[in-house]
Amino acid sequence: MATNKKALLIDITKCIGCQACAGACKEAHGVTGDPEPKLSETALTVVQDKNGKFVRKQCLHCEQPACGSACLVGAITKTAAGPVVYDKSKCVGCRYCMIACPHSVPRYEWSKLAPYMKKCDMCYDKRVSKGQPTACAEACPVGATIFGDRDEMLREARRRILDDPKYVPHIYGEREYGGASMLFLSDVEFEKLGFMIPPTEAPLPEVSKAALDEAPMVVLVGGTMLAGLYWITNRRREVLLAEAQKKTLKFPVGDEEERS
Numbered sequence: 226m227a228t229n230k231k232a233l234l235i236d237i238t239k240c241i242g243c244q245a246c247a248g249a250c251k252e253a254h255g256v257t258g259d260p261e262p263k264l265s266e267t268a269l270t271v272v273q274d275k276n277g278k279f280v281r282k283q284c285l286h287c288e289q290p291a292c293g294s295a296c297l298v299g300a301i302t303k304t305a306a307g308p309v310v311y312d313k314s315k316c317v318g319c320r321y322c323m324i325a326c327p328h329s330v331p332r333y334e335w336s337k338l339a340p341y342m343k344k345c346d347m348c349y350d351k352r353v354s355k356g357q358p359t360a361c362a363e364a365c366p367v368g369a370t371i372f373g374d375r376d377e378m379l380r381e382a383r384r385r386i387l388d389d390p391k392y393v394p395h396i397y398g399e400r401e402y403g404g405a406s407m408l409f410l411s412d413v414e415f416e417k418l419g420f421m422i423p424p425t426e427a428p429l430p431e432v433s434k435a436a437l438d439e440a441p442m443v444v445l446v447g448g449t450m451l452a453g454l455y456w457i458t459n460r461r462r463e464v465l466l467a468e469a470q471k472k473t474l475k476f477p478v479g480d481e482e483e484r485s
Contacts, residue, residue, distance in 0.1 A: 230406070231307040231353055232375035232398075233362060234382055235281050237411040237418070238391065239369035242279035244272055249364035250283075253348055266334045269345040270361055275418045278411070281361075281370070284309060284330045284345035285398060286406035289428035295325035300342075306354065307375060307406040308347035316341055327402060327421055327429060347406065378408055385410060403428030 247260035250270040261268035270283040286309045293301040293309060300315035301322055322342055323331045334340035348359040357363075362372035371378070379399060386392045397409040402423050409415070416422050 234378040240279040246361035249360040253360035288404040291325040291429035292322035294430035295321040308349035313341040
């Protein structure tokens with residue numbers, strides 16, 4: 226049955242390593258600076274050289290995201306359109322999402338006093354929700370990254386595999402851990418390019434559910450309480466910091482009389 230869920234098809238055989246996608250991603254998210262070699266709080270999409278092949282790395286937007294399943298407060302959700310999005314107003318800073326992601330994607334703003342998680346949002350708010358393609362797909366000069374309905378992207382991927390024997394007969398992201406909204410084609414085995422090959426096609430939340438069902442209730446309750454305490458402490462720190470900054474701006478350094 227056809228769906229309107231969106232996806233990106235990334236054809237590694239076509240990528241020329243120009244970094245246009247990484248640059249467009251930075252611009253779309255209001256970040257300055259050159260493309261970076263590794264994912265960071267300022268690089269949500271990167272292109273890495275893997276033995277002469279250019280491979281993009283970013284959030285795969287899993288159909289059943291482990292990061293969302295691990296989030297205690299529902300800050301990470303899978304939208305009906307496909308992107309996995311993050312609501313920082315709900316985040317308690319537990320960083321379970323970083324541990325849960327099998328692809329090691331989420332990054333943390335360690336350089337900030339009030340840090341939050343950062344990852345590719347598939348341009349959901351600014352573009353995809355308005356019917357536009359992602360910035361990376363629009364910027365690609367050779368069509369190595371294309372955007373469309375997930376069903377359409379899968380059909381296009383299968384067509385390329387049937388028409389050209391150079392392709393490995395495998396669409397990465399179609400089934401791995403229940404599938405994803407980032408689909409890849411390659412002429413080299415994916416494990417040789419650094420892709421994680423899961424031992425099962427089952428979504429991680431289903432795999433972990435059995436283990437969680439066996440966990441003592443006290444562990445779950447205790448974890449939730451600790452997360453709540455962390456949230457309160459963290460927000461108090463933000464308020465104190467904001468108040469201190471406001472006071473500093475209001476009273477210039479050296480004006481001790483007005484400070485008192």
